[in-house]
Amino acid sequence: MKAGLARALDTAAVIAWVIVATFLLLQWLPGDPAELYAGEGATGEEVALLRERLGLDQPLAVQLLRHAGRLLRGDLGVSLRSGRPVRDEIAARLPVTLRLAAAAAAVGAAVALGGGVAAGADPSGRLARVLDWVNLSILALPVYWLGMIMILVFTVRLGWPALGGAGRWGELFLPALALGAHTGAATARILAASLSDALGAAYLRTALGKGASGSRALLRHALPNALIPAVTYFFMEGGRLLGGAVLTETVFALNGIGRYLVTSIAFRDYPAVVGVTCFIAACVTLSNAAADLLCRCLDPRARRGKG
């Protein structure tokens, strides 16, 4: 209970810090939104007028406090660029990002579990070496490139649906594969390593000595222990997936949070950038908290100790 409270406070502190840092970094960036929106041909007077309309003529501290006050009331503010509430802008793009993250996580989990267990169970075998090679290749390929090649092969040549924009499930297959393969390959390597460690551990010998079958020893005794670092890593990645896979969204023309963030930065849309960063920070911290929780379920010591 107490631990939960501390955790919540931690989370809040991280998010608050992220907001302040984002806000200040944005201000530090050269480039004035009013100038960007007014365009190259606008007169100085028009720019000043626009600055006033956007509230950018106020001192930095006032702007920051105003923004923080709004955030506390759960109001993400209004996009400078479109004039629409940032909350609506995020909400419009969230389904795409959520679906992409879910699909990519599913692909990633399948790759990680399958590849990790197969390679980790027999670390010196031929299969392990092939899998290791495959995983490394996937990791070495930039998502951007992988996505392009996938589009060229599957969409241009074979006519599969992609480039959906709205992100219907069918259109998400390729982007999820490109994105999930990466997460999966990285996690599979971690899982394989910790699984082969676990196979040499004393407790496994005990389990086998007590007459447990090979697969039971592997799946019931070794795997849960080996999963802990993999799960932690996977969930950290998961937070990032939710925060928007910018490159994947760009290649596959998906209208998600990540792409919105990039556009907003380009246009110095302060409220939008702060709003999205805030959201991503929340996703990452929550995802980490979920990883902790899951590890506690997997690790009996953590369960008993803290109860």
Add this chain to the structure above:
Amino acid sequence: MKTRVLIAVVNLRRLVAGCVIAAVAGCCLVFRLQAPAQETPARSTRQERPVVLTVALAAEPVRLDPHDARDGPSALVNFHIYDRLLETGPGGELVPALATSWRLLPDGLTYVFTLRRGVVFHDGEPFDAGAVVANFQRLLAGSPPPARRELVSPYVDSVEALDPYTVAVRLTRPFGPFLRHLAHESLAMVSPRSIRLAQAGSPFHPSGTGPFKLSDWTPGDRLTLVKHEGHWRGEPAVDVLEFRVIPDGSGRALALETGAVHLAYPLDPVHLVRLRRQGRVVVEQVPGQRVVYAALNLARPPLDNAEFRRALNMAVDREAIAQHLLFGLAVPLDSPLAPATWGYAPAIRYTYEPLAAKRLLAAAGSEARRPFELWSPSSRYLQDKEVAEAVAAYLEEAGLDVRIRLFEWGTYLGMLERSSAWDIAVLGWVPATGDADMALRPLYYSGTRGNHSGYASPAVDRLLDAAAFTQDDERRKALYREVQSLIAQDAPAIFLYAMDVTYGRQPELEGVVVHSNEIIDLRAARVRLPAAGAGRPGAQDGTGGPR
């Protein structure tokens, strides 16, 4: 002991492999089945299918309030939702639209417009003199002041309804480009009800008299317009106009290639060349009004010396840049104006003379031996980074020490505004009204914000004013001819090239009109239905066309 584990592992391996295969197969099945399943309701008989025209744009419109929008995508979409009193034809001539005729009274200040009868806004409000007056009043004194008011407010004194279909607009002084300002996309006629609501503080409701009306807008993804039945020009041939946002240039090209969209704009030169070679889609280029130039900072010697600046113009092979870096999608400039701009006259064609340039630059002495800062945005204009590098290389060839700095656009604008540490800055400009005044005044009139060079020539200022504040078109053209040669002579910039407007479309899309000010006019567009069974890969499962 280890062997027992290994035996189990062999069994397990089969299990895992089986699971993976099953999972992948399942995924494929689900994903493949799901996509067409969503389309089935629309798949009825051919006649009932609405004709959808899908367009891929690089950026999303910012706002659908023409008086308050400044960006290209908004102008393009608003062009289809709203009508203007008059329009510029593809050749730059003025043609009637909501005003059927107009005349200038002998006082030289008052324009009288006769309005089209029987026109209705999308929200049912009638279009009449009252609506025109309401629009002008918003532009002149609306609150909050709309961004585009500078197109009318300095020039218009009063607007009056003479009768329900006649309006008189009185100017403060004779202003030559006035009718071209009225033809600008942003001086469109908005429903008086939308204006009243906006003034009262509620969000803007887009309602015009144009051939299409707003149906749906998913921010960042797509914007759908449907045809406005009973438009005065006649009903459009397509039922739905869908704009999709695909910021990535490769993504846009691929969307066109796979048949996911009918039209993609703009197309990056690299893809354009490839698509043209493949020949499956139609790639077109139309002379545009966007000029790209390298402004010279006149405050930093030796750039204050006109002789030196002229030598810089001779040092750069703009022909090669246009041909090889822009793949022939640009024409070298021989004036500060693009040939497509009204009032253009060839001034000086600086030819590429590397040896003469080198000699002239060396003549500037020790001042010319300092390092020169060349700044350029990256990814703002087509191939801007490459062009900046080429210009730097030519100048180095001519004996200068040039250092390139590339910026992201937002940073670039801020840096140019704040810092004067640059010598050469790559910039672009497209005059939205298509008139020489809009092309020259913001860049070369002394003291204007877009005049980054700090160029100040009393003669140019005087000529620009004289040309703007007269209504005699022949006299205006003569004055602009003079201004162009003066500016070219003074060379406050290295005049590089004028960009073509380039786009790609499916062969079955017809009737697209492209204006030199980067408006793609789809009002008369038609989509030919492909012959049965001959559809393109993506074209078979759409609702009335490619998706």
